[in-house]
Amino acid sequence: MRRYDNSGIASESRRRSFAMRRDRLIKQFAEARQRGRTPRLGKRTSNLFRVRPAPTRAERLDVTDFNHVIAVDPENRVAEVEGMTPYETLVDATLPHGLMPAVVPQLKSITVGGAVTGGGIESSSFRYGFVHETLQAVEVLTGEGRTVLARPDNEQRDLFYGFPNSYGTLGYALRLWIRLVPVRSYVRLTHAKAADPDSYFHDLAEACRKHRNRADGAAFMDGTAFGNHELYRTEGHFIDHAEAVSRYTFMKVYYHSIRRKDGDVLTTRDYIWRWDTDWFWCSRAFGMENPVLRFLAGSMGLLNSTTYWKLRDWNERGRLLQRIGLMPSVEWVIQDVEIPVEHAPRFLEFLNERIGIRPVWICPAQAFRTENVYPLYQTDPDVLYINFGFWGGVRSGHPPGHYNRLVEKEVARLGGKKSLYSTSFFTETEFWSHYNRDAYGRLKSRYDPEGAFPDLYEKCVAAYQSDTTEGEST
Numbered sequence: 092m093r094r095y096d097n098s099g100i101a102s103e104s105r106r107r108s109f110a111m112r113r114d115r116l117i118k119q120f121a122e123a124r125q126r127g128r129t130p131r132l133g134k135r136t137s138n139l140f141r142v143r144p145a146p147t148r149a150e151r152l153d154v155t156d157f158n159h160v161i162a163v164d165p166e167n168r169v170a171e172v173e174g175m176t177p178y179e180t181l182v183d184a185t186l187p188h189g190l191m192p193a194v195v196p197q198l199k200s201i202t203v204g205g206a207v208t209g210g211g212i213e214s215s216s217f218r219y220g221f222v223h224e225t226l227q228a229v230e231v232l233t234g235e236g237r238t239v240l241a242r243p244d245n246e247q248r249d250l251f252y253g254f255p256n257s258y259g260t261l262g263y264a265l266r267l268w269i270r271l272v273p274v275r276s277y278v279r280l281t282h283a284k285a286a287d288p289d290s291y292f293h294d295l296a297e298a299c300r301k302h303r304n305r306a307d308g309a310a311f312m313d314g315t316a317f318g319n320h321e322l323y324r325t326e327g328h329f330i331d332h333a334e335a336v337s338r339y340t341f342m343k344v345y346y347h348s349i350r351r352k353d354g355d356v357l358t359t360r361d362y363i364w365r366w367d368t369d370w371f372w373c374s375r376a377f378g379m380e381n382p383v384l385r386f387l388a389g390s391m392g393l394l395n396s397t398t399y400w401k402l403r404d405w406n407e408r409g410r411l412l413q414r415i416g417l418m419p420s421v422e423w424v425i426q427d428v429e430i431p432v433e434h435a436p437r438f439l440e441f442l443n444e445r446i447g448i449r450p451v452w453i454c455p456a457q458a459f460r461t462e463n464v465y466p467l468y469q470t471d472p473d474v475l476y477i478n479f480g481f482w483g484g485v486r487s488g489h490p491p492g493h494y495n496r497l498v499e500k501e502v503a504r505l506g507g508k509k510s511l512y513s514t515s516f517f518t519e520t521e522f523w524s525h526y527n528r529d530a531y532g533r534l535k536s537r538y539d540p541e542g543a544f545p546d547l548y549e550k551c552v553a554a555y556q557s558d559t560t561e562g563e564s565t
């Protein structure tokens with residue numbers, strides 16, 4: 092971890108540097124608009140699974156250097172951070188203060204702006220809710236080509252609450268203030284096995300209820316389903332001392348350990364990134380469970396989600412493996428959905444019977460706030476949701492989107508919510524019945540009246556349907 096200078100002088104100098112880069116970006120934005128272009132984010136990494144054409148030079152807003160932590164305020168437990176900062180950088184700046192962001196998405200390259208706008212979650216979400224609920228304030232470059240500060244208590248509060256799930260269609264977050272929570276040195280894990288989905292989800296809901304508001308309760312809660320009758324609940328408790336710790340950053344694979352061990356201990360940093368080394372389990376598609384390949388890739392520092400995303404993107408662009416016959420024709424079903432816990436057993440059954448992707452990641456999440464205040468991502472604050480993450484290819488002889496459509500319909504039937512970071516096939520009417528057209532329309536006319544950015548449906552659904560590829564820009 093690089094030493095992070097948190098002195099007032101260093102933070103002030105970082106703020107000045109931010110202001111200069113922000114002014115440069117505003118100029119770039121204006122130039123793109125003058126040429127009649129739609130400005131688009133130019134980043135080096137992404138975790139999107141929607142493919143669109145790469146932007147032209149004239150469209151590309153170069154935000155690659157908006158990746159700094161400006162200040163960590165341990166007293167008020169807030170971090171001030173630039174919008175394209177990967178969570179790995181933010182975590183490394185906060186851990187030396189005995190703090191971490193209240194919710195850290197599992198993949199190191201997910202950026203703070205991307206997770207706040209993309210409905211991020213993780214295993215602390217049963218306590219602290221969604222990533223966007225850890226947001227205290229945000230400075231946004233809007234479609235009008237200027238920046239505004241949005242907070243829950245100022246004139247731009249509509250943007251503060253409307254930003255989550257807007258996916259860059261109202262503006263880009265350039266600077267954010269994120270809530271931090273205290274950590275200890277290690278996380279002790281227990282993996283509890285269950286065979287019956289009904290009792291598994293019942294016990295998971297009970298455990299969340301019991302631990303949620305207790306200072307000495309579990310800090311983390313998630314689960315893994317290897318099938319309909321092989322389910323694990325993993326609880327994580329902070330501890331100060333450990334005699335032995337496991338590491339899953341090289342030859343050992345974390346998800347296998349869940350089946351093999353009842354308990355485990357990891358450093359807090361290794362716990363936070365436990366899923367990144369193998370992109371959950373998706374690295375096996377690239378042969379990373381072969382010890383020789385794993386050793387070689389690990390020695391070169393390539394065991395991480397960024398490498399896999401790039402490999403997958405490269406393959407998808409040319410469909411190379413399909414063309415040379417090394418990969419069958421598959422429909423990618425890469426989705427995260429939230430289902431009310433009472434319907435979770437039914438959804439798991441559906442996944443097993445109709446989609447067949449295994450394992451499945453299970454993550455409980457409940458809104459931190461007691462009122463429903465996020466118009467584009469409405470969840471019932473009294474309900475515990477189960478996030479199901481399933482990422483894989485399904486062999487298909489059906490028209491494109493067949494399996495993804497099945498998922499969309501089942502999620503809607505069970506009163507759930509689907510994340511928009513991946514492919515969607517909703518009709519426009521269906522889409523707006525889920526994502527609040529009226530509230531979006533009001534936000535759009537206030538912050539992007541001339542349509543500098545695409546509309547949410549156009550960006551998340553319609554643009555993909557043209558079946559083209561997206562590069563490093565999102």
Ligand SMILES: Cc1cc2nc3c(=O)[nH]c(=O)nc-3n(C[C@H](O)[C@H](O)[C@H](O)COP(=O)(O)OP(=O)(O)OC[C@H]3O[C@@H](n4cnc5c(N)ncnc54)[C@H](O)[C@@H]3O)c2cc1C
Nearest residue numbers: 137138139174196202204205209211212259263264512565
């Ligand atoms: C296999 C897989 C597993 C995942 N699992 C999880 C998970 O468990 N938990 C979780 O939280 N998320 C998960 N995600 C989803 C991820 O959090 C979202 O895709 C998130 O939006 C990605 O953020 P990014 O920083 O990589 O942004 P990008 O992928 O670059 O962009 C995502 C979208 O957000 C917009 N955007 C990016 N930055 C900004 C900004 N600063 N301001 C406004 N809009 C912006 C972009 O325009 C784009 O539409 C997963 C994704 C994959 C592929």
